[in-house]
Amino acid sequence: VIRTDALIVGAGPVGLFQAFELGLLEINAHIVDSLPYPGGQCAELYADKPIYDIPALPRCTGRELVDRLLQQVAPFKPGLHLGQEVQQLRREADGRFAVATSAGTQFLARTVFIAGGVGSFQPRTLKLEGLDAFAGGQLRYGLDDATHFAGQHVVVVGGDEGAIDSALRLARAGAQVLLLHRRDLPDAASAAFRFIAGQATGFAQHGGRLTHLHIATADGHTLHHALDALIVCLGLSPRLGPITQWGLALERKQVVVDTTRFQTNEPGIFAVGDIVHYPGKRKLIVSGFHEATLAAFAAAALLRPDEPVLLQYTTTSPRLHELLGVNIKPIA
């Protein structure tokens, strides 16, 4: 069990800056995220796309923004627990929160910060009744090791770069590949694999094994395509997930917070960023940074009720310089 002052749910830009602001107030933090890398939507949806409205960064990509925030928070060494979703949260008798993730990591946290953005990212599924029974076996969401499929008949469903790349990797590994996407893909023309514009409408099974995929082609035919494996590459879609079960007040699927502390209706559980609702809320990163800042001050007041939480400036405070590891003058 990891004991921590603060547990941050979400390693997007606001979650990372939350850890930085807590660090300035000498509150240590661990961060959990369902994605296997930090950055949240910035990493998942616009890693290479420019953002123009981060204050004093006239232009930066999602990846650059995340790299800068990781560099900024580095002096405080937050624990990063990636590729796992926070699932259970329970308040202990002493007021601390017992938190468990899908990977079995356990925390005892004095405060919790939900910086969950649009929710945790989950692979989009192919909606065919009964198909899920094959998940993890013949049905996979995304491709790990292409060599595993050498000599097999594989159908890849999807039309984005990830889907095309998966089809190519499978073909190079010696699989017989069909790429299936609902509409024509000019970029997918390849001698390495077959492409069909159409939709999966059903499947056949025999002896507990998936044998055929039924396809309605865009030009009006029906195919029964024999296959050994089905790789679904339809991207990720966010869902709010287990935090809806934690007894927090919600409004239009957003977590309700006050604008003084950015605290939820549960004392000690704060929420910041795109996931929150308050009058005037706009889903902008610039607002998340402010929310994380005030939430950090509120948490400091909660964790250290006997001392006033003073505002110190990073430009002038020797204590903050020490914490940040900067500007230490050598002894003359």
Place this chain on the structure above:
Amino acid sequence: VIRTDALIVGAGPVGLFQAFELGLLEINAHIVDSLPYPGGQCAELYADKPIYDIPALPRCTGRELVDRLLQQVAPFKPGLHLGQEVQQLRREADGRFAVATSAGTQFLARTVFIAGGVGSFQPRTLKLEGLDAFAGGQLRYGLDDATHFAGQHVVVVGGDEGAIDSALRLARAGAQVLLLHRRDLPDAASAAFRFIAGQATGFAQHGGRLTHLHIATADGHTLHHALDALIVCLGLSPRLGPITQWGLALERKQVVVDTTRFQTNEPGIFAVGDIVHYPGKRKLIVSGFHEATLAAFAAAALLRPDEPVLLQYTTTSPRLHELLGVNIKPIA
């Protein structure tokens, strides 16, 4: 008279970002500042000192921060009116605000944004009764043209870089210079001018002219120092100034705003940054950026009451790309 959608009082980081956020919402803005350069406290108090808590800027000086914000707002070409203080503000019959500055610039603005920081910076005065009568003549605050004082006996009062630099420039221009500071200044040792640690305690005048400065030296003597001119270089000190006369609700010398619109008690007058008060307020630049963002959205709703104010993202909106002048794809 300059007609504008928005008049921003203060060209510090928050005032500059206010103009940027208004620009994204297609609201044009003019900015007024009492300092002769943009940047506010960042330029005046810590131009060369590092700031560590601007999100995604692990380290930047005040000057760098201001340069980055100027670059970011550049596509919107806000009018910059520097070295002048906003003095009068009056609401016209049609609801617009008639604003006049100390330099005589006049505006008719549909909305006003007070981003006044700690107030407008004014030179710190030497507190000797009756001395102010010589201001602009033998008494100057700061040194413009040193050559004007060639051959004269000049006393420079102050101990910062600006004071020492003024003393040097005067000496090089052929003046007889005494630098007076309340305590010893090891950095001020110079063959070019005389230095005394001490305080001005009074003065003598004859025929309407300042003739002597009375000095109590740090080692206990009293001097009557003959002089032709007195240059006071005691730095700048902020004061809230004329905005206290505009009928705005204040609390502890701060302008009271709500956290939904960051509007004052006067509809159409918004306030953002260090000058405002609301529950939980912390005087941090990161909060000013958020406040300016929500104030811009509120102003858009006020200026265009018939259309909903949609949130568009700079990463994806073709309209915002057009406004920002970026990423325009050539016609194939």
